Amino acid sequence: xxxxxxxxxATTTQEGLKRHITGRPECQRQRAxxxxxxxxxxxxxxxxxxxxxxxxxxxxxxxxxxxRKSCRITTVEEVEDEDGIPFSYTRCYFKxxxxxxxxxxxxxxxxERYRRYQEEEVEDRWLPFEDARVVKCAASLRxxxxxxxxxxxxxxxxxxKLSFHNNCSFLQxxxxxxxxxxxxxxxVTVCGNHKDELGVPLEEEVELWSHDPVECVQELIGNPFFKxxxxxxxxxxxxxxxxxxxxxxxxxTADWWGKTQKVLxxxxxxxxxILSSDKTCLSQFQGDNIDSPMWDPESTxxxxxxxxxGQHPPEFEENGPCAIYKPxxxxxxxxxxxxxxxxxxxxxxxxxxxxxxxxxxCIDIVGEEEMDARFKVxxxxxxxxxxxxxxxxxxxxxxxxxxxxxxxxIGLLTGVVPSCVLVVAHSILNFSYHAQxxxxxxxxxxxxxxxxxxxxxxxxxxxxxxxxxxxxxxxLHQLTHYVQSIMLLGMADGFNFELPKCLHxxxxxxxxxxxxx
Numbered sequence: 001x002x003x004x005x006x007x008x009x010a011t012t013t014q015e016g017l018k019r020h021i022t023g024r025p026e027c028q029r030q031r032a033x034x035x036x037x038x039x040x041x042x043x044x045x046x047x048x049x050x051x052x053x054x055x056x057x058x059x060x061x062x063x064x065x066x067x068r069k070s071c072r073i074t075t076v077e078e079v080e081d082e083d084g085i086p087f088s089y090t091r092c093y094f095k096x097x098x099x100x101x102x103x104x105x106x107x108x109x110x111x112e113r114y115r116r117y118q119e120e121e122v123e124d125r126w127l128p129f130e131d132a133r134v135v136k137c138a139a140s141l142r143x144x145x146x147x148x149x150x151x152x153x154x155x156x157x158x159x160x161k162l163s164f165h166n167n168c169s170f171l172q173x174x175x176x177x178x179x180x181x182x183x184x185x186x187x188v189t190v191c192g193n194h195k196d197e198l199g200v201p202l203e204e205e206v207e208l209w210s211h212d213p214v215e216c217v218q219e220l221i222g223n224p225f226f227k228x229x230x231x232x233x234x235x236x237x238x239x240x241x242x243x244x245x246x247x248x249x250x251x252x253t254a255d256w257w258g259k260t261q262k263v264l265x266x267x268x269x270x271x272x273x274i275l276s277s278d279k280t281c282l283s284q285f286q287g288d289n290i291d292s293p294m295w296d297p298e299s300t301x302x303x304x305x306x307x308x309x310g311q312h313p314p315e316f317e318e319n320g321p322c323a324i325y326k327p328x329x330x331x332x333x334x335x336x337x338x339x340x341x342x343x344x345x346x347x348x349x350x351x352x353x354x355x356x357x358x359x360x361x362c363i364d365i366v367g368e369e370e371m372d373a374r375f376k377v378x379x380x381x382x383x384x385x386x387x388x389x390x391x392x393x394x395x396x397x398x399x400x401x402x403x404x405x406x407x408x409x410i411g412l413l414t415g416v417v418p419s420c421v422l423v424v425a426h427s428i429l430n431f432s433y434h435a436q437x438x439x440x441x442x443x444x445x446x447x448x449x450x451x452x453x454x455x456x457x458x459x460x461x462x463x464x465x466x467x468x469x470x471x472x473x474x475x476l477h478q479l480t481h482y483v484q485s486i487m488l489l490g491m492a493d494g495f496n497f498e499l500p501k502c503l504h505x506x507x508x509x510x511x512x513x514x515x516x517x
Contacts, residue, residue: 002014002016002017003017004017004020004021004027006021006026006027006030006031007024007026007027092237092238092239092247093237093238093239093240093241093243094235094236094237094238095235095236095237095238095243096233096234096235097233097234097235097236097258097261097262099261099262099266099267100232100233100234100261100267100268100269101232101233101267101268101269102233102267103232107222109222109223109224110178110219110222111178111222111223111224112224114178127176128173128176128177129173138170138173138174180215180216180219181211181212181215181216181219182211182212182215183209183210183211184209184210184211184212185207185208185209185210186207186208187205187206187207187208188205188206188207188208189203189204189205190203190204190205190206191203192204213273216273217271217273220273221271231250231252232269232270233252233261233269234252234253234257234258234261234270235252235253235258236253236258237249237253239441245441245442246441246442247439247440247441248439248440248441248486248487248490248491249438249439249440249490249491250490250491250494251272251489251490251494252272252490253490254486254487254488254489254490255487255488256339256488256489257270257272260334263334264334274494274495276495276497276500299315303315339488339489341478341481342485342489342492342495343435343478343481343482343485343486343492343495343496344495344496344497345399345432345435345436345492345493345496345497345498346399346496346497346498346501347475347497348475348478348479349431349432349435349479350399350402350403350406350432351397351399351402352475352476353428353432353473353475353476353479354402354405354406354428354429354432355397355402355405356475357473357475357476358424358425358428359405359409361421361462361467361468362409362413362417362421362425364467365417365421365465365467366413366416366417368392370416371391371412372390372391372392373390374412374416375387375390375391375405375408375412376388376389376390378408378411378412384404384407384408385404385407387404387405391405399498399501406429406432409425409429410422410425410426410429413425418461418465420458420461421461421462421465423454423458424455424458424459424461424462426454427451427452427454427455427458428451428455430447430451430454431448431451431452431455431479431482434447434448434451435448435482435492436492436493437491437493438491438493439491440486440491445483445486445487448482448483448486449483452479452480452482459471
């Protein structure tokens with residue numbers, strides 16, 4: 001029986017073993033390191049085409065990095081190209097940028113300072129818990145609704161007598177642990193657009209809870225868990241030692257970081273932080289619909305012109321545009337607010353272009369019942385979801401359902417829609433899969449742009465079928481900027497809302513449910 005040489009997991013087939021290694025990040029990383037070690041042994045001549053590296057450059061930015069445990073290496077799964085020739089590269093060659101920051105010394109993290117304090121005070125390292133088994137038990141209890149029942153199970157399994165007997169005493173010990181940036185609260189008076197009987201606008205006092213962003217950055221940079229994945233200087237990555245085939249994955253390998261570094265003082269360091277903001281439902285109930293109105297640019301311009309001339313058009317109050325006298329980014333150095341509109345795979349591609357538009361267009365052609373029936377009769381296959389109840393009964397969609405639909409969507413349309421519609425659907429899905437790549441090269445970006453060009457060349461069939469009146473769709477327009485955004489800011493997956501949206505459960509919904517609402 002095949003067995004994983006990295007974690008020991010046994011599988012029934014060799015294909016299962018390959019899927020296991022590909023799907024488990026730790027095994028995939030160990031496999032990449034093993035390949036690098038083998039390459040290092042067989043490497044006879046050094047690659048010296050790229051410029052040498054100064055001694056102060058971050059170890060991630062070496063032009064010919066020696067394979068070692070601490071070196072972060074870009075890897076992809078070995079696949080066959082269109083000609084049947086295996087394509088694989090397991091290392092990148094980096095060209096560092098001059099006049100960037102360099103390491104002065106290695107500082108002491110907050111975790112290390114706390115450990116040193118425990119040693120100096122001869123304090124038990126597991127406080128406020130008894131020992132490692134209790135800590136492990138406490139970690140398993142975190143977030144459990146039935147603390148007493150789970151605690152009894154843990155005691156039985158670990159033969160450990162816990163010092164906490166209820167949720168309150170457990171949380172008291174958790175609060176005694178070192179924590180990250182603290183919360184601050186201030187009262188904010190909000191003036192609404194509704195008025196009372198006397199015509200005075202209604203006001204409400206709300207609480208605004210926040211972290212100090214500088215402390216949050218310090219917490220992230222000082223966390224040893226991220227040490228091997230941190231980069232402090234920009235560099236250009238290449239798949240070959242001659243520097244002909246560029247590789248773009250994370251932000252420090254893209255163009256924006258390097259361009260911004262040139263206008264900063266020598267030795268300055270950019271702390272790259274990606275911020276995301278999105279609304280979420282805190283309650284468990286459904287049905288609260290939120291509508292974001294879209295305005296026609298020409299009519300909006302006319303309304304604003306009327307307001308400028310002292311008139312008070314009713315459309316201004318109905319549509320709710322607000323004047324911005326001094327935007328928050330006005331005084332930020334090196335800022336370009338338009339670059340903040342980054343690719344969003346979840347809302348723009350999966351939910352937007354695919355679910356809200358492409359699926360709707362195809363349903364209008366095929367019919368709801370026929371489309372639903374085709375989803376139901378898709379045969380079971382490993383790795384593919386079987387929508388045995390169809391898609392019409394799904395009330396709350398997630399990015400996972402959207403991606404699972406995409407895997408079978410082209411097959412469902414075959415033979416039931418015109419060939420030009422099938423080309424349109426194929427081009428959108430082709431664009432979606434190329435945009436989700438975590439590693440981009442020049443030919444991959446060309447394929448991304450080509451897929452979008454194929455869509456625009458065939459989209460008029462939807463007008464001819466009276467399915468779509470126009471294509472002035474903001475999310476569809478945003479796709480034209482994907483290649484530019486990837487070149488400037490790195491892979492689109494780095495700005496995907498899917499990850500922070502999952503964190504809503506841990507950091508928003510569960511916290512809200514623990515309060516008195």
